[in-house]
Amino acid sequence: MDINQYSNQQLQSWEQELGARYRQIQGAGLKLDLTRGKPSTAQVTLADGLDGVLAGDFLLPDGTDTRNYGGLEGIMPARELGGEILGVAPELVLAGDNSSLTLMYHYLLHAYFYGVRGPDSAWRHEENPKFIALVPGYDRHFGICEDLGIQMINVGFTDKGPDMDRVEALVRDDPSIKGMWCVPKYSNPTGHTYSDAVVARIAALGTVAGPHFRIIWDNAYAVHDLDDTPPRLINLMDLARQQGTEDTVVMVASTSKITFAGAGVAFLASSAENLKAFKKHLGVFSIGPDKVNQLRHVRFLQGYQGLRAHMRRHAELVRPKFELVDKHLEEALGGTGMGAWTRPRGGYFVSFDAHPGLAREIIRLAGEAGVKLTPAGATFPYGKDPEDCNIRLAPTYPSLEELDQAMGVFTLCVKLATARQRLGKV
């Protein structure tokens, strides 16, 4: 029944009943955590074969000794793997250490402080360089802009991806907008995959944007499908090449959620000209990435087909968790008008929108009942959700049993907060 149809009296007795159940749970001493997009122990265990896979052979076919210094771009077989994940030629890929976040930071530092085409092109010379932040989005993207002093402008989503009418209008009108963060497949946290038409419009942004505009294409969930008929993401680099805008494209990915989180290999792909400039920056402080670990990944994953097979084993572990989240939401909140949520077919998150003004309250209630949720506002720049409605649910790390308990608490807290809001108590 839709909550809008409840009488005041019905709401009051319902709130009392919910409150009693809530107090009961509060006494149960739960300690559950839905905050972090972390693979579970069973997932990382799938890659245990990495350690020892080299069996004493540390050489590449061309004789390169991965144990010694050198090779700023990473080893070619790792660049090939990154190229397959990102859909670009290996020559346009750098294979790095464990973190695509670090590569993104360095790309932005390079563009902001040093300049992608020499010192004069540094964004910091602009009076007020800005970035488009698609919201809700990934807090660590926003953190990099905040850290460098790049102002962010929020733009929302349609179900096809970013609201491109708004993005295009902003970029056309303001040449001090220097770029945009995108998680184009299974977007963090909404789970959107951008439509072909949206990607084509993103590829064309470089034709109307100010100088040295960059799209940071964080394809973190490129191969993280839950089923065998995943949504298609069209290739941004191919479309950009047709438009002559390939310098605006900076793609990243990593194996953090493929092999070991924190001990994987990250990739950055861009135009040849961009890579040349970026390598000059990297070369100031790096002799090269951990090539031994790159070789481990190449030998363990056995090419792109091997990687896809490995991801199917992840999906078997992750899919039941996403299904359980949806079952809880549907059974407790379906048709009640108390919230809307996404049903991603991959990635790491479910995005839940409560009634405006309730996210903080729901998160507080859940926390006090022993279920930790991502802090309110975390999915927005500066931690400020203007509607106070978005909550990011991360179902991968807990066990199914823990997730079942946690979702029961969560839906109860949504109901309780919503009832109280209706009664003017929140």
Place this chain on the structure above:
Amino acid sequence: MDINQYSNQQLQSWEQELGARYRQIQGAGLKLDLTRGKPSTAQVTLADGLDGVLAGDFLLPDGTDTRNYGGLEGIMPARELGGEILGVAPELVLAGDNSSLTLMYHYLLHAYFYGVRGPDSAWRHEENPKFIALVPGYDRHFGICEDLGIQMINVGFTDKGPDMDRVEALVRDDPSIKGMWCVPKYSNPTGHTYSDAVVARIAALGTVAGPHFRIIWDNAYAVHDLDDTPPRLINLMDLARQQGTEDTVVMVASTSKITFAGAGVAFLASSAENLKAFKKHLGVFSIGPDKVNQLRHVRFLQGYQGLRAHMRRHAELVRPKFELVDKHLEEALGGTGMGAWTRPRGGYFVSFDAHPGLAREIIRLAGEAGVKLTPAGATFPYGKDPEDCNIRLAPTYPSLEELDQAMGVFTLCVKLATARQRLGKV
């Protein structure tokens, strides 16, 4: 016989003889390389047991799963190892990824751009921030300053370490001097180990320097001794603590030349206050270092005593190479007045000083005879050796046979260039 005692005629016939030998070698098609401070294949092979050492056990005693995210400071057992190498408590150590160079860059970026004590303390707010560059020194240190636009002031060495009279005078007179690069043990390239008195004076610099002065103490060769009675390096952090200057101390080291070059673990140690501020910087772009590789190192090296035993195996491979270099120099150039060189008891380099104005010429001659040497000037800021005399020899990577050939060519080129200079031909 000293070259100063040669008559002009003697010099002429000697130059002809040398020239004939040189042309003969030129025809031999040598391809030898003394440029890089790289461990040899035999050295990196000593650590082959790293891969597979975990044997399926990725957990720390406290239950931390190294395969998953988290832990910006690195794992405690790795921090303990770094603490033993650097001589500080593990709580003051960060264990990072493969590169101390990267940690040094990030520390300087943090101090220059962000500020070690908040935005107002950033060095970039000074009109002309400067650094003391001890020369000859390590080109990549100088490269970081150049990259950030920090001006360098050259200061030379005595046989006890840096010329501290000059350093103290500079630091006292100019508060815009923000720090100093040091390789305190087996200095790159001279091989000096700083005396106790010099280290004590370095510890006291913070009492006279301008605000936020930092000593970058790159202890790259802390455990890289060639014999069992190595020179002692006194503990800078202990002395600084006595002076209340521990905030000026930033120490780094790595296992690059202990296990695998490029696939090791790097360490940074500093005061608690400094680490707190630095971690805030790191946390913007990193979830944490590769903990799996850190655990590999801990299990493989088996504590500090195990590490020392491992380094003795390196010494057995490296010592004959340093002895061979010295033998060549002594036999060909001893007592001739044609050059001076160091006899380091550890580290990776021998520093050779030719007659002023000859380094570039000797390097050119050697190069044209198939022996690649570090480019002239590389050991000085901006690549400019004011006397054009210093040449860095890196004997570790080539085999003994290759080194023997290369040193024969090198000493011949020193003689030929010196003879020609005397004859006014250079």
